[in-house]
Amino acid sequence: MKFAQKEIVIAPTLQRARGIGRIVTKQGDSRTRLDTLFQEGCGKIRLPNTHSSSLEAVLINTAGGITGGDHLQWSADVAAGGHLVLTTQACERSYRSTGDFARVETHLRVGADAHLDWLPQETILFAASKLDRKLDVDLAGGATLTAIESVLLGRDAMGEDASDALLRDNWRIRRNGQLIHAEATQLCAHSAERSSLSLLAGNRAFASVLHVAATKERAETLCARLRAFLPADSAIAASANGERLVIRAMAKTGLALRRLIVPVLIELTGAGSLPRLWHL
Template sequence: MVAVKSAQKEIVIAPALQRARGVGRIATKQGNGRTRLDTLFQEGCGKIRLPNTHSPSLEAVLINTAGGITGGDHLSWSAEVAPDGHLVLTTQACERSYRSTGDFGRVETRLQLGAGAHLDWLPQETILFAASKLARKLDVDMAEGATLTAIESVLLGRDAMGEDAADALLRDNWRIRRNGRLIHAEATALRADPAERRSLSLLAGNRAFATVLHVAATPDQAEALCAQLRAMLPEGGAIGASATGERLVVRAMAPTGLALRRLIVPVLIELTGAGSLPRLWHL
């Protein structure tokens, strides 16, 4: 804090705090029956790495070298999948949203899928710490015949430390379009209200939750996948699946992050284009 005295009054100037900025963009092309890298751009704390795999799909790992997100930070990711391509996007580790003394930290993701393409959006869990503020936005534009599997999961504090992040704030907005037509929209908000944590219609005391969205090529495919998933979901688990049109939505809750993974990993394996998860997902 710097104080500047003038003839009439003292003006207090707050210091400009350093904030993380990161941008990562990737685009694919098709060649010899494989999805290959076309363009790659990275800036600031946003990095993208391409591990070697034995799959015809292309796998990319998104990395935030800042080590987490706090108030005023801004991360922007975007990906474009060529027609008939298959791209898998994941993260190096769980993202962490740390205490903020002011603004929300922002993470914005934009995905574009060509005709007949498939994209697996598989970031690992986001951990909300006490007094954190996080605003996320996911925008997806899909061409005819394209399919998508996407997940966002949240942990309220760290299991091993007994944290519950009771005052954490979250804003999460999804918009999915096919040929410019909105086919899925949802908004999630945590407002540090104790009723949100205890209510049977909300978190019911759980500290981990996830939404999985699969957009199939046709409504019939979505219905068939939904019936398949319902047959394999564990009895008594806080997890359910529903299909509307070409959309299949799975929502799950659990008391811990490990318990949540046990619920959602079998679901993701069934819905991903490769039928398996990236190696970084294996504990």
């Protein structure tokens, strides 16, 4: 009597990128200085020399991009009265995934009367990519924030549109533990998302900018100033609600999007200028 043997196929365990970067500041001699720096795996942080009293940190993913199953974790803690600028070395690239989502988690804490500029460069979504991104910010009393996340659907020069890319992007901003801003962006690779007039309307680049001011009056003043120079013929708009100022922008290309958002960011950053890495 013969028994058939069932072949067992064990799927290979693929190598995945893991990265952690954490920075903590302190105040001294009227400048924001480094107190703690931790980095692990593909997550690296570099501190370029600047002529400002603020501290600038550059987040680097040495894996060269992210794909399904990768996990990056960034965190920063700004001391009371300090000013920290966080940016990235280049555009982050989310590559094709054969299974899981890539995850990027950012946790930021801003002390009393301090300011944080969260200014990562654009994220490029490639065809069949899957990205799950989370931004959590805790603000103390009097603390302020300028934050941006921008997305490019494919590469302009290659004529890509990444029509099947998936994105989940969640923001939670709290003041003294109380939720003051929440938003969720989701791309499901549906054609209506790309073409609908109420959604992307054929644009391949979009950005959300949030500024949390110290007071409602300050947010309203900034909103009026921005509206005075925003181009009327472009897909960009600003609104103020309490201490929050929100700007949404869309464009056909990444370069066109930058031309829209750079003047906005310069107006809202604590230093009044962008990091050198932002300059093309």
